[in-house]
Amino acid sequence: MTGNEDLPLISGSSADGASGGALTATFADKKPKRSDNKTVTFGDAGAVRSLPMWSVISLITMIGGWYVATKAWGFPGDFAATQENPDATDKVLLAACNRAEECGRSAYTQLIGPTTFPSMRDTWSAASSLFTDGFQNKTIWTQIWASLWRVIRGMFFGTIIGVPIGLFMGLNSKARGFFDTPVEMFRPIPPLALIPLFILTFGIGDKAAVPLLIFASVWIMIIAARAGVRNASLQKVRAAYSLGASKWQLLSRVLIPNALPEIFTGIRVALGVSWGTLVAAELVGTDTGLGAMIFQARNFSRLDIIVVGIIIIAIIGVLMDLLLRFLESILIPWQGKG
Amino acid sequence: MKPLSIQNIDMVYELPKGGSVHALSDVSFDLAGGRLLTLLGPSGCGKTTLLNIIAGFLAPSSGQVLLGGERINGPSKDRGMVFQQGALFEWQSVAKNISFGPRMNGQKPAEYKPEVDRLLDIVGLSGFGEKQIYELSGGMQQRVALARCLANDPEMMLMDEPLGALDALTREKMQGLILNLWVETRKSIVMVTHSVEEALLLGDVVFVMAPRPGRIEKVYELPFAKRALTEDTRELKQGDDFQEIKEEILSFIWEMEEQIMGTGV
Structure with a gap:
């Protein structure tokens, strides 16, 4: 590095980023593994992105939980009770509430009863009817x-x-x-x-x-x-x-x-x-x-x-x-x- | 380029809790047009305050600043400013940043476009016009800042530690760029720096300032800026004459620091 070459004169000077191209080229050949990117932080706190795979796993867990809960235990109510008063309306419920000692799930279960959380199949059919026919004369x-x-x-x-x-x-x-x-x-x-x-x-x-x-x-x-x-x-x-x-x-x-x-x-x-x-x-x-x-x-x-x-x-x-x-x-x- | 005349500037900051700081005391000097003045001094000596007063960002408590005989009372496009960092507009491309001044002054694209291309070339960023600011390195961003300042064709360029945030190697390159811009454009430049070496290399005139109250203590007229155009800068910096003045200024600044801080080092 001698003489004028060293001085970045106006005409020929290159931008800073352009220098050292050879150096980056040699590094580019070796593709870094994911673990190479880690910095010293607490756990993964330094990572900018979450991994999409774990979002998918999370969704599957939620859906699976739903499936198991409704399939295995009829979560959370007594399905037989739902059959007793299929015609009960809100008014009946309110009247019952006024009489009942506590107006909560027990009163509801006695009168109307559909406290069974809908299974995924029920929900799916409700969704498809909602998207085709709507509900109460209004489409979804x-x-x-x-x-x-x-x-x-x-x-x-x-x-x-x-x-x-x-x-x-x-x-x-x-x-x-x-x-x-x-x-x-x-x-x-x-x-x-x-x-x-x-x-x-x-x-x-x-x-x-x-x-x-x-x-x-x-x-x-x-x-x-x-x-x-x-x-x-x-x-x-x-x-x-x-x-x-x-x-x-x-x-x-x-x-x-x-x-x-x-x-x-x-x-x-x-x-x-x-x-x-x-x-x-x-x-x-x-x-x-x-x-x-x-x-x-x-x-x-x-x-x-x-x-x-x-x-x-x-x-x-x-x-x-x-x-x-x-x-x-x-x-x-x-x-x-x- | 118009001459700058600083006449009996006093700057007193009133502190919110009472008391005051005498940032500048009776500072006067004249600077012919087209010179490159560097301001050096320990922290708190008022060099940035002086620069801000020349820029018109601050009004002095007393005294006045004249540029070409006209009194300065506020910022204006005849005094462009280059900051250390963070003053570029990230929401605009490099070319838009550079053309900001001309656009604010009502120029049409056809008028400023050739000038922007020329400036991009001058600062070594040809082909970078459509890049975004955040895609550039720190050194390249300072090149944009210099070009943006030049786009208004100011009488004077004011620089507040323009290279302070750069790594040593980039800094040396940029010193060369500033020197070349100065020679090519013949603009007056006032530059604040913390680096004694930088001040000596670039300064055609160097002021060493002292604090409490802020004042100009020493004035040097130096040949190094002009010699750097033809000689190797590294050899120049190693030369006995350069080293001698550097030591003199360094020990002077150390003495001042010791007076302020006590002798404990």
Whole structure:
């Protein structure tokens, strides 16, 4: 290494990454085994990905547990009792409840009795009838869409109300002071506690459910957007200013894009909370949606429909999160790669 | 390039719990356009504060800064800034980062595109324009930061430990790059560094600063930056003249540190 060759002159200088190519080539020949990647941590804590095989094993265990429980023991009730009062309705049950010393499983078992957890075969046939004929004159797709459409509206308004307030709070200390009190006051209130209030105030059905979902998501979005803006490093702000950005350009080109990862995480959390809140709200406040379907199935003692409904709710919850993760990897590829 | 004139700058930070820190005390100097000034000194001597005042990020408690006779009162695109790290916009490609300044100033793609390609070439990143920031190594990211700063064609480049986060080998390469950029563009550069060797090699003028209160204690005008263009930098650094000044500055900084910390080492 002598003379000018050593000096990386402007014209010919290569990028740092390009040097040492020969070295990486020799290493690339030897494919590292999985165990080579391990670092010293507690157990596997350092591993980024979970192994998909174990997710499959976990699913099989759950299904197997279900199969064994229903097949071997008729878990958890007495199947004979189910045959005695096949026509019993909710009203009968309520009347019995009033008389019974305790209104619990024993009263239910005496009167109606289908306390046997549905077997997988029963559940499967209930699911197929649900997807072909529907339940109570409503197809399953109508119910799913009714639930989803509520969540979409709730999340939409929760986001477009919450994000600007959060951004404003992140940027301005007066706004922070002003909004901090309501945010901290309302955020800890479980949305479900507000169902009676919202039904009496706004009416039943979507009139109560959508505001409830806005309530469930808006605080999360405010906090996410605020954190996103506050995370912007001083260097980025200063760099933008010294490159000639105006205040407005700083906001739109630097602060908001910089806050996107946090906002997206907020959307993921809020969507999970909304989905859970919604189904519970539908149990009492609406006549469409998956929660309402489960409630009606209860009235008809259709445990199989209830189980199918629960499974559908779980699957949709997982699918929504997968979709958001996929969108995140496309829209915010720099996330976690600082 | 326009001359820089620092006139009687005082910077006093009021502490929230009462009391104050005298970060800079009556600092004055003139710097002709096109020079490369490096600022050295122990921690807390106010070199970064001075740089931030020149950039317009901080307003001095008293005194003023003039660039080409005009008073500085805020950040502006005629004074570009290169930070140690973390100032690039991760949500944009390399080319978009470099064209950020021109775009903010309303230029159309046709206007800035050739310039971006030229700058990519200059900093040794040809073909990397469409890469994302997180795909680059630390050294390459600093090349992008330099190019982004140059894209605005500033009067002056301010650098706050631009190579501080790089490994020794990359750092040496990047020193060569900065030197070449300086010679090619003839921009004025003010650079804060912790490395005495780097300050001596790159600094056409070197200020050694002292703390409590922050002030300029020694001024050197050095030939090494220009010699490095034709001579081997490693041999240059081993030369007696280089080593002599390096020792002088190091012992001076040590003395100051000892005065502050007590003599325990």
